[in-house]
Amino acid sequence: MSKSRKGDKSPEWKSGTWLAATGPEHDIAICTRVRLARNLQGFPFAPRLDDAPSRQLYDFITGRLRQSGLPEPLQLLDLESIDELERSVLVERHLISRELAGSKRPSGVAVDADESVAVMINEEDHLRIQVFASGLQTEAAWRRAERLDDALLQRLPVAWSEEFGFLTSCPTNTGTGMRLSVMLHLPGLVWSEDIDKATNTAQKIHLAVRGLYGEGSRALGDFYQVSNQVTLGRDEQQIQADVLLAVGRIVQWEREVRTALLRGSARVRTLDRVQRALGTIERAQILTSEEALGCLSALRFGREEGLAEGFDIPAVNRALLLSQPGHLQRHTRELLRPEERDQRRAQLLREVLGLSR
Secondary structure, eight states: OOEEOTTOOOOOOOOOGGGOOOSTTTTTEEEEEEEEEEOBTTSOOGGGOOHHHHHHHHHHHHHHHTSTTOSSOOEEEEGGGSOHHHHHHHHHTTSSOHHHHTOOSSOEEEEOTTSSEEEEESSSSSEEEEEEEESSOHHHHHHHHHHHHHHHHHHSOBOEETTTEEOOSSGGGTBTOEEEEEEEEOHHHHHTTOHHHHHHHHHHTTEEEEBTTBTTOOOGGGEEEEEEOOOTTOOHHHHHHHHHHHHHHHHHHHHHHHHHHTSHHHHHHHHHHHHHHHHHHHHOSOOOHHHHHHHHHHHHHHHHTTSOOSSOHHHHHHHHHHTSHHHHHHHHTEEOOHHHHHHHHHHHHHHHHTOOO
């Protein structure tokens, strides 16, 4: 049975930078993210932190984050005071990881007003600085992350080695501690069955290709994240060059495939796929999260390529977010069983897209 949350008067959040639908190549390159892993001297890495040092670390970091003078005004969210549903919402907004959402240690996240900056505290590393930029904007995202990192380095005794660079909990992050990722929407490559070739292209130059929510997740809704795997021995400019090379090739490949899918007999099949997705959302009484993402992916493609009308990309992006379990329940202000969520999702997507009958 559903449980009401009507006493929750918290406002509905905006879509966030990762779904802003602006910036270069934004029809395919949804969002760019720079993540910097940092750890503090005098504390064990997070997996070896006991309860008391973990609390001491958290209090020390949050105290420094509250000091004035940071280039980004940040609001601190203490995850110990946030329920499971709200943590799920933060994961779906890409502000925290699934690992941090499930953490039993004192932990939190500091977020700016438009959710383009999120600093995770007490995750796999003591600090994980994230900066998001809509579209393909690796340099802009890096420069903003660098400014924030420099300010934090002045406030915190960060673990650093002259030989190895920034010291991290996982050796694969040692060096710059930088992960640069670009989220891509690739329905053309998926529909043409070229996606494996595209991901192999990235992997050959030591890039990782993951799903919508990063490591360990599946590529739901034809969304993929491409990121660097090597941080040691390569500086930030080299990492940017690696990622831009692979992402540029994949974006161009996706554009070529889309052009082919809109020609000749392939156009009829492509149009049929888009219209079937539209028909499903217009008439379905039950939609799972996976079904909804598949349909919304097709509608996003159809709208971008002029095969569908009656809604815009911001509406599709909003539907993508509200179709997720946490956002769906937060929006309806009810805790719902899975089957109730599937029914409510079908209704809500029609409303968001303006397809209510």
